Amino acid sequence: MKSVYVAFIPVLLIGFQKAEASSPQLWNATGATCIASDTAMQFNGYADFNGMAIHNSSATGTMTFYCPLNLQDGFVVHSFNLMFQNLDSGGRVTASLVRMGRTDGLISNIVTLDTNLYPFGLLYKEQPISYTLNWQPYVYYVRVDLMRSTTTSQPIFVSVGVE
Amino acid sequence: MRRSIRPVFIALIALVSMRGVTHASTQVWGGSAVICMPDDQTIMGNRYLTSAGSVKHSSTSSDLITLYCLVKPVGGSKADYLWVAYQDSDGTGTNTYVRVSFVQMSRSSGVETTLVTLDSNSSSSTGFTQRSVNLATVNFDMEHYVYYMRVQLDRGSIADTAILYTMSLQLGP
Numbered sequence A: 001m002k003s004v005y006v007a008f009i010p011v012l013l014i015g016f017q018k019a020e021a022s023s024p025q026l027w028n029a030t031g032a033t034c035i036a037s038d039t040a041m042q043f044n045g046y047a048d049f050n051g052m053a054i055h056n057s058s059a060t061g062t063m064t065f066y067c068p069l070n071l072q073d074g075f076v077v078h079s080f081n082l083m084f085q086n087l088d089s090g091g092r093v094t095a096s097l098v099r100m101g102r103t104d105g106l107i108s109n110i111v112t113l114d115t116n117l118y119p120f121g122l123l124y125k126e127q128p129i130s131y132t133l134n135w136q137p138y139v140y141y142v143r144v145d146l147m148r149s150t151t152t153s154q155p156i157f158v159s160v161g162v163e
Numbered sequence B: 001m002r003r004s005i006r007p008v009f010i011a012l013i014a015l016v017s018m019r020g021v022t023h024a025s026t027q028v029w030g031g032s033a034v035i036c037m038p039d040d041q042t043i044m045g046n047r048y049l050t051s052a053g054s055v056k057h058s059s060t061s062s063d064l065i066t067l068y069c070l071v072k073p074v075g076g077s078k079a080d081y082l083w084v085a086y087q088d089s090d091g092t093g094t095n096t097y098v099r100v101s102f103v104q105m106s107r108s109s110g111v112e113t114t115l116v117t118l119d120s121n122s123s124s125s126t127g128f129t130q131r132s133v134n135l136a137t138v139n140f141d142m143e144h145y146v147y148y149m150r151v152q153l154d155r156g157s158i159a160d161t162a163i164l165y166t167m168s169l170q171l172g173p
Helices: A002-021 A038-042 B002-021 B040-044
Strands: A027-030 A046-049 A052-055 A061-068 A076-086 A091-101 A107-114 A121-132 A138-148 A156-162 B026-032 B048-051 B054-057 B065-070 B078-088 B097-106 B112-119 B129-139 B145-154 B162-171
Touching (some): A038 B048, A052 A138, A076 A091, A076 A107, A091 A156, A107 A121, A138 B026, B040 B065, B054 B065, B065 B162, B097 B129, B145 B162
Antiparallel strands (some): A046 A052, A061 A138, A091 A107, B065 B145, B078 B129
């Protein structure tokens, strides 16, 4: 009987490993592949730039982008990352992993990255977290806000990712 | 030795069983309304508004809003229920509605087939509503088809409300 128990364990472990191996381990999107919000799209507020998203030359204010998250139920998010350019205090980029309740429609931010917390430049920033996606009560997406107060500022939404 | 192994074995079996029964259904795909792409008329007519993850009419518009949402199954290869969360302020009245159609398109011919449609007019609910519709089991065949949701929101006047919140595909009710 003991030998039967021992024989079962490797089989079960192989089953776990196979399930993990077939799951996507990360997700990412560039600025131009995300869906621009109503104000960005309907009032010509943004432009695509080599796969990235920037303000239209004459636009100021906030341009919001929504990126669909395609990671399976039970996926454990270990980090959230954002690549951006922000060269002066007139620009700002924020990115949030958002969950929305399927039964009430309420949203809440799980993690946020904000360029105001970092030096100026072209940067890649990562925020470690530990969060398990649960698609039963929620759906998830990433929201990115690209902001500038003057047309001389050139903030750029390069990419966002989850690992 | 035999006694010491048995509890571990039982615990392991229990763990495997829990993974299988924790959820009565399997989530195959889900998304909020804001991940959908508005069509040309919706954009050029300034008809829509994104708000807190949902999509509804802009304050002055009562024209048709059409959205397309790419479906990429990540939680399994089959689905048999479409769930939608929405608001339709006139319930079964036909002036205002939210319609979500799950569509497959052939990669070789471009021919579309609507697999199922959930229509808010089939419910008298006028507030926030989450409903499902059963469809014949879809075995996702990404080699031959692409899949998406076509969403239509319309309202009789600016006093009415049509809002889309979320959509999900799952296996099991």
